[in-house]
Amino acid sequence: MLHVCPHPLTLFPKKGEGELDSKSLPRMGEGFRVRDSKLGCTPFVNSDSQKMLLSLVNRGTIVQVEWLSVKIPVIKKTSHSCCQGHYILMVKERTLPAIDTSTLQISHELGLKLYEDMVLGRSFEDKCAEMYYRGRMFGFVHLYNGQEAVSTGVIKGMRPDDFVCSTYRDHVHALSAGVPPRQVMAELFGKATGCSKGRGGSMHLFSAEHHLLGGYAFVAEGIPVATGAAFQTRYRRDALGDPAADQVTACFFGDGASNNGQFFECLNMAVLWKLPILFVVENNKWAIGMAHERATSQPEIYRKASVFGMPGVEVDGMDVLSVWSVAQTAIARARAGEGPTLIEALTYRFRGHSLADPDELRSKSEKEEWFSRDPIRSLSTYLTDNQICQDTELKRIDQNIKTLIEDAVEFAENSPEPDPRDLYKYVFAED
Numbered sequence: 311m312l313h314v315c316p317h318p319l320t321l322f323p324k325k326g327e328g329e330l331d332s333k334s335l336p337r338m339g340e341g342f343r344v345r346d347s348k349l350g351c352t353p354f355v356n357s358d359s360q361k362m363l364l365s366l367v368n369r370g371t372i373v374q375v376e377w378l379s380v381k382i383p384v385i386k387k388t389s390h391s392c393c394q395g396h397y398i399l400m401v402k403e404r405t406l407p408a409i410d411t412s413t414l415q416i417s418h419e420l421g422l423k424l425y426e427d428m429v430l431g432r433s434f435e436d437k438c439a440e441m442y443y444r445g446r447m448f449g450f451v452h453l454y455n456g457q458e459a460v461s462t463g464v465i466k467g468m469r470p471d472d473f474v475c476s477t478y479r480d481h482v483h484a485l486s487a488g489v490p491p492r493q494v495m496a497e498l499f500g501k502a503t504g505c506s507k508g509r510g511g512s513m514h515l516f517s518a519e520h521h522l523l524g525g526y527a528f529v530a531e532g533i534p535v536a537t538g539a540a541f542q543t544r545y546r547r548d549a550l551g552d553p554a555a556d557q558v559t560a561c562f563f564g565d566g567a568s569n570n571g572q573f574f575e576c577l578n579m580a581v582l583w584k585l586p587i588l589f590v591v592e593n594n595k596w597a598i599g600m601a602h603e604r605a606t607s608q609p610e611i612y613r614k615a616s617v618f619g620m621p622g623v624e625v626d627g628m629d630v631l632s633v634w635s636v637a638q639t640a641i642a643r644a645r646a647g648e649g650p651t652l653i654e655a656l657t658y659r660f661r662g663h664s665l666a667d668p669d670e671l672r673s674k675s676e677k678e679e680w681f682s683r684d685p686i687r688s689l690s691t692y693l694t695d696n697q698i699c700q701d702t703e704l705k706r707i708d709q710n711i712k713t714l715i716e717d718a719v720e721f722a723e724n725s726p727e728p729d730p731r732d733l734y735k736y737v738f739a740e741d
């Protein structure tokens with residue numbers, strides 16, 4: 311029988327029944343950390359981890375195991391009143407609801423559109439890394455590699471006049487929202503032709519024309535801004551009687567941001583006022599070097615919606631079609647005046663936190679596990695296997711994007727620096 315105990319996981323050797331062996335720990339998943347009072351928190355990240363853990367347990371050390379992978383069953387004995395005296399198998403797992411993509415009827419045109427946007431995002435970011443290391447851009451640069459399915463799946467299902475609000479990891483959200491690669495690259499080069507006129511740089515992309523409300527360097531800073539945008543839409547439609555004010559806002563932020571106060575305050579207001587907004591949490595499991603499960607009391611972020619009476623959905627953020635599907639439902643709901651949705655997309659960044667991060671904290675096995683789920687590769691396989699698109703069409707897109715990115719770099723290189731005489735320009739909206 312399977313017992314599930316809500317208390318922290320604690321492993322004990324099974325008294326009088328010999329030592330635990332590796333069969334007692336059937337699947338330790340991709341990596342875990344062990345913490346005990348003597349060792350503090352010690353990461354064990356490779357195949358030896360299981361042996362190390364067993365030897366600690368069998369020497370009588372009380373060990374806490376923290377959940378780092380999607381599925382990790384562990385053997386457990388507790389002294390908690392709900393399960394006292396029992397040795398129980400505890401399965402702490404995260405199984406995402408399956409979305410039957412065959413019911414989505416992805417057209418040839420949509421398939422190509424999604425693929426193109428994801429390849430654009432990936433290629434743009436790869437070029438950024440190259441340009442950063444060649445000294446063409448300065449400051450912190452946070453790349454989005456690996457998370458493309460989230461930006462594409464949500465934003466490509468929205469209208470051009472809908473609003474998008476981002477974080478410091480904002481290049482790809484801007485591109486999906488339609489900001490031309492030339493303008494984004496020029497902004498990263500600090501040039502006057504950039505979308506923020508060279509004043510923002512990587513973390514502060516902005517475009518009124520494309521309804522991009524901005525990238526924000528402070529964690530969770532965009533959430534109140536996006537909530538405000540959704541509020542003005544609702545106010546124009548329902549208080550001022552403008553039927554054309556039916557725009558939806560998509561607000562992107564990370565798992566780390568979901569522990570900040572603004573998140574809770576804005577969820578509350580959004581439900582109270584039935585705001586047309588999608589709160590999209592990109593749960594990439596890490597906030598710089600802080601593992602999500604160590605920083606939050608409820609790792610399943612989508613569940614936090616329920617206390618506000620808001621729908622909360624979890625989705626595979628490595629699968630653009632699943633993201634597209636849940637986003638379509640949330641967008642329709644918001645547009646119909648039925649209020650906000652919290653979408654938690656489980657995803658992973660394929661590079662370090664920023665280009666200044668050597669990325670030494672995440673285990674090799676964890677990274678490899680997620681690399682194997684590359685969202686672009688999955689989509690191209692889906693499209694060709696189901697004869698929605700031809701391989702040659704996808705290759706043509708790859709080639710076109712390459713040319714587009716080269717053009718963006720050339721444009722940025724040849725663009726002028728902002729004029730120092732314009733230092734005070736653009737402080738006020740009228741400029």
Ligand SMILES: Cc1ncc(C[n+]2csc(CCOP(=O)(O)OP(=O)(O)O)c2C)c(N)n1
Pocket residue numbers: 479527528529530563564565566567568594596597598663
């Ligand atoms: C208010 C605030 N606190 C701390 C920081 C430093 N900081 C920058 S990024 C980051 C991690 C955020 O992680 P997450 O929200 O999961 O986004 P991700 O980087 O994974 O996309 C932190 C703590 C900050 N920028 N702003």
Ligand SMILES: [Mg+2]
Pocket residue numbers: 564565566592593594595596597598
């Ligand atoms: Mg994160």
